[in-house]
Amino acid sequence: MSPKPVSRSTRRTRRPQHATIRDVARAVGASISTVSAALNGTDYVSAAMRAKIEAAVQQLQYRPNDLARGLRLRRTHTLAIVVPDLSNSFYAEIVRGMKDYTAAANYTVLVGDSRERWAEEKLFLEMLHRRRVDGVVRVPAGDGNASQAAQVLGTIPVVYADRYPEADHPVAAWVGVDNARAAMDATQYLISLGHRRIAIISGPTTTRTAAERLEGYQRALRAIGAMHKEYIRNGELDMAGGARQAIELLTQAKPPTAIFCANNTMTLGALEAIQQLGRACPREISLLGFDDFAWSTLLRPRLTMVRQPAREIGMTAGRMLIDTIEERTRNRATQTLPTQLMVRDSCAPPLRP
Amino acid sequence: MSPKPVSRSTRRTRRPQHATIRDVARAVGASISTVSAALNGTDYVSAAMRAKIEAAVQQLQYRPNDLARGLRLRRTHTLAIVVPDLSNSFYAEIVRGMKDYTAAANYTVLVGDSRERWAEEKLFLEMLHRRRVDGVVRVPAGDGNASQAAQVLGTIPVVYADRYPEADHPVAAWVGVDNARAAMDATQYLISLGHRRIAIISGPTTTRTAAERLEGYQRALRAIGAMHKEYIRNGELDMAGGARQAIELLTQAKPPTAIFCANNTMTLGALEAIQQLGRACPREISLLGFDDFAWSTLLRPRLTMVRQPAREIGMTAGRMLIDTIEERTRNRATQTLPTQLMVRDSCAPPLRP
DNA sequence: GCGGGCAGCCAAAACGATTCGAGCTTGAGT
DNA sequence: ACTCAAGCTCGAATCGTTTTGGCTGCCCGC
Numbered sequence A, B: 001m002s003p004k005p006v007s008r009s010t011r012r013t014r015r016p017q018h019a020t021i022r023d024v025a026r027a028v029g030a031s032i033s034t035v036s037a038a039l040n041g042t043d044y045v046s047a048a049m050r051a052k053i054e055a056a057v058q059q060l061q062y063r064p065n066d067l068a069r070g071l072r073l074r075r076t077h078t079l080a081i082v083v084p085d086l087s088n089s090f091y092a093e094i095v096r097g098m099k100d101y102t103a104a105a106n107y108t109v110l111v112g113d114s115r116e117r118w119a120e121e122k123l124f125l126e127m128l129h130r131r132r133v134d135g136v137v138r139v140p141a142g143d144g145n146a147s148q149a150a151q152v153l154g155t156i157p158v159v160y161a162d163r164y165p166e167a168d169h170p171v172a173a174w175v176g177v178d179n180a181r182a183a184m185d186a187t188q189y190l191i192s193l194g195h196r197r198i199a200i201i202s203g204p205t206t207t208r209t210a211a212e213r214l215e216g217y218q219r220a221l222r223a224i225g226a227m228h229k230e231y232i233r234n235g236e237l238d239m240a241g242g243a244r245q246a247i248e249l250l251t252q253a254k255p256p257t258a259i260f261c262a263n264n265t266m267t268l269g270a271l272e273a274i275q276q277l278g279r280a281c282p283r284e285i286s287l288l289g290f291d292d293f294a295w296s297t298l299l300r301p302r303l304t305m306v307r308q309p310a311r312e313i314g315m316t317a318g319r320m321l322i323d324t325i326e327e328r329t330r331n332r333a334t335q336t337l338p339t340q341l342m343v344r345d346s347c348a349p350p351l352r353p
Numbered sequence C: 001g002c003g004g005g006c007a008g009c010c011a012a013a014a015c016g017a018t019t020c021g022a023g024c025t026t027g028a029g030t
Numbered sequence D: 001a002c003t004c005a006a007g008c009t010c011g012a013a014t015c016g017t018t019t020t021g022g023c024t025g026c027c028c029g030c
Helices: A021-028 A032-040 A047-060 A066-073 A089-104 A118-131 A146-153 A179-192 A208-223 A239-250 A264-276 A294-298 A310-325 B021-028 B032-040 B047-060 B066-073 B089-104 B118-131 B146-153 B179-192 B208-223 B239-250 B264-276 B294-298 B310-325
Strands: A078-083 A108-113 A135-138 A158-161 A173-177 A198-202 A232-234 A258-261 A286-290 A304-307 A334-337 A340-342 B078-083 B108-113 B135-138 B158-161 B173-177 B198-202 B232-234 B258-261 B286-290 B304-307 B334-337 B340-342
Touching: A021 A032, A021 A047, A032 A047, A066 B066, A066 B118, A078 A089, A078 A118, A078 A310, A089 A108, A089 A310, A108 A118, A108 B108, A118 A135, A118 A146, A118 B066, A135 A310, A146 A158, A158 A310, A173 A179, A173 A310, A179 A198, A179 A208, A179 A258, A179 A286, A179 A304, A179 A340, A198 A208, A198 A239, A208 A232, A232 A239, A239 A258, A239 A264, A258 A264, A264 A286, A264 B294, A294 B264, A310 A334, B021 B032, B021 B047, B032 B047, B078 B089, B078 B118, B078 B310, B089 B108, B089 B310, B108 B118, B118 B135, B118 B146, B135 B310, B146 B158, B158 B310, B173 B179, B173 B310, B179 B198, B179 B208, B179 B258, B179 B286, B179 B304, B179 B340, B198 B208, B198 B239, B208 B232, B232 B239, B239 B258, B239 B264, B258 B264, B264 B286, B310 B334
Parallel strands: A078 A108, A078 A135, A135 A158, A158 A173, A173 A334, A198 A232, A198 A258, A258 A286, A286 A304, B078 B108, B078 B135, B135 B158, B158 B173, B173 B334, B198 B232, B198 B258, B258 B286, B286 B304
Antiparallel strands: A304 A340, B304 B340
């Protein structure tokens, strides 16, 4: 059985797609090892040779193929972030922060939008696994059972931002704010203005942050014995959800004098509802929101809101991720960043306290 | 030029990172060719074997390595889009449209933000080349000389969105709107309300769309002999730029009775300036903007704006790109989508016409 | 009994990079 | 004169896929 050298290639129609390292090597009459060493500075290469190679690279417009590189190196220099809603400026800002930070360390980031659905998030995570990203930061979808993520991601490092993981990876890294505390402070601010009938529009209780904010709100009101169940609403996190809950609250027999909204989109919905019902804000009804956004000062009234350091959250998540990837795990596994109450015009003392 | 010393470390620590097709083959006692054929359905594989393979895939949590795949296939199923400002909801919406459309065709998209600077865009495009993306849609940075893109992208297909290419690729695909026409219509609307002293705040003339909108505005005013150079302003495209120009316009001796802003961020800036100067809009000054956004109805007054079909622009760009990549070039090379004047509350007849 | 088609499987050659080990000159140290 | 290291270069293995051509039975029609 002699293995005969068969000329098996029938097609010779090979259009030259991109220049390869081999083309560069051929152009300067060197081996590809030498070219590689020259380009990466990883071994001795004479100055003359280096110059010739650099010229050839320019002339051939050679760009290394990162697929081949990643395959060999087992590193793609790619990260990813998945958020529940990209059109929400809060998450957009987190993404931006992460991109800015990681770009400086020469990482590319893929961004995914789960639309609050684990099914969509899972699809995205599977794609990330196939692409062998070096790490991912998750703001898990709020519809529960996001703890299967460990399965689909395998050994890829994960950092959580904003929302807590739920007993997911054993030692999960996380960065975010103290939501209970921030909500409590906000509620106490309303109390200090004289409000007693304070409502909250919160998200679904499967969303960790929503649950914590509700908790903080309750703690503040319980302390003065002013908690009433009919003022607690949870619903969808979007604008329509906020509007619907606000209308229900304001049209009931004994409406609240202040509404605390647990995220930014719902706050906008509530504002829309208030205007639609012809109520004067803040004279007749005070509105306090969560998650600030850039153009909140353009609205009338200018909204009083709890500001989260979105950009810093994204940057920190990126930093924590890169640190674990590159095995400088010097930093703590969890980081809590400060919030800030941006007092503007949408809250005032109640008409009849 | 001293070459650096090299430490040739001999690490033999090979942790089993991810399951490979070889692992699957070994598990079922088949060859990798058979596994590949089974998974891709590209050749005969017995039902029994197929079942065994599928079981092994599940058990090993095998996910094909897209790097190796892309290397072999010379296709990455990755697209990219680069826009001048991601925090501008107009571009964000284009990106979203493209993502939605291309996701259905199983493409991933990388998104880049050039911040209106060619230097940044170039960096991003070079990265795309190294990653061998299958195609890219560009909204070129507005600071000129973006025509070097062909060089850095090599043979990678390009589709332009919103802004025109400037004699870039020979047969450039493009999708956008008729900016001159839209601006002319908008200006004529202001004229029909009785305005004669109409100002425009436009972007830098290196930005093609800005130039076209200015052109349309001029055409409308020239037709009634009401064009005055002191009412024409170009500046930065951001909010601060819009505010600055608006203040200059409104504080001059014979201020305009209406301002036409050539993009959305400048419109917001102008609105801010108007409020800051204590002018009543629309009673004292009418404001008409370009590029609608989702929450424009939350502002008071609700802004009258020219709406571009941003989402459709993104989807169409995605479609055109995929069509060229997959060589179904059945569609025209350039597509013009319709605009719409969203008449709301920020324009009214002038006090003294 | 023989040619031929088909179902099922496999070995090996790409794809384009990095890296290990080794070979070959020089020049210096002893 | 001999050894040794440094400087420079190269061949070959490797990363994890797809794909091509070929091999083996087996059944079918004659």
